[in-house]
Amino acid sequence: MKFTVHRDKKECLIPSSALAVAGLKKEKELRLEVESGVVVVLRPEMNTQRLLSVGEFLHSLADRMIEAVALECGDCLCCGDCLDDGDEDCECDHCQSREECRGISIPDCLLKQAGIGTDCGLQADVEDGIVIIQALPGGEDDSSANGIPESARLVFAKDGVCISHLRELLYGNKPIKY
Numbered sequence: 337m338k339f340t341v342h343r344d345k346k347e348c349l350i351p352s353s354a355l356a357v358a359g360l361k362k363e364k365e366l367r368l369e370v371e372s373g374v375v376v377v378l379r380p381e382m383n384t385q386r387l388l389s390v391g392e393f394l395h396s397l398a399d400r401m402i403e404a405v406a407l408e409c410g411d412c413l414c415c416g417d418c419l420d421d422g423d424e425d426c427e428c429d430h431c432q433s434r435e436e437c438r439g440i441s442i443p444d445c446l447l448k449q450a451g452i453g454t455d456c457g458l459q460a461d462v463e464d465g466i467v468i469i470q471a472l473p474g475g476e477d478d479s480s481a482n483g484i485p486e487s488a489r490l491v492f493a494k495d496g497v498c499i500s501h502l503r504e505l506l507y508g509n510k511p512i513k514y
Contacts, residue, residue, distance in 0.1 A: 350377065402488045404514035409492070409501040442469070470507070 339354040369376040
């Protein structure tokens, strides 16, 4: 069930109806788990059954979020920019050639000079006859390759999600409804 929380300038109040649905209305103390962009409200202590139930709920929520990203990305364009290079006969929708769309190789010394890690994903754009190459979010200091968590990478590779579109979404920071 979804609820909307309206904030004033100082406080953020959780509706008592939301706490009631979650079975937390009578709890005197609540625990907040906080990460960038998310707050999870929990009991301070839970038995095994509740822990597993909450874990299953969070897993289901994560699956829905990954599915929303996959739907936004669409199917693979077969441009050779995939996480899974299993299909050798795949052709690019733009130029009809897999060999010509295998990417670009930039010497490590130029990446270093630009302050880009050698394992960082790159985004190439064309503007007024100029090819612009920029680093994607993630990379050496990120625990996930190119900003894509490993669990999502496996789903995207298995389901044939367009990794090129995924990288564009990561770079463009476009909001996605789920």
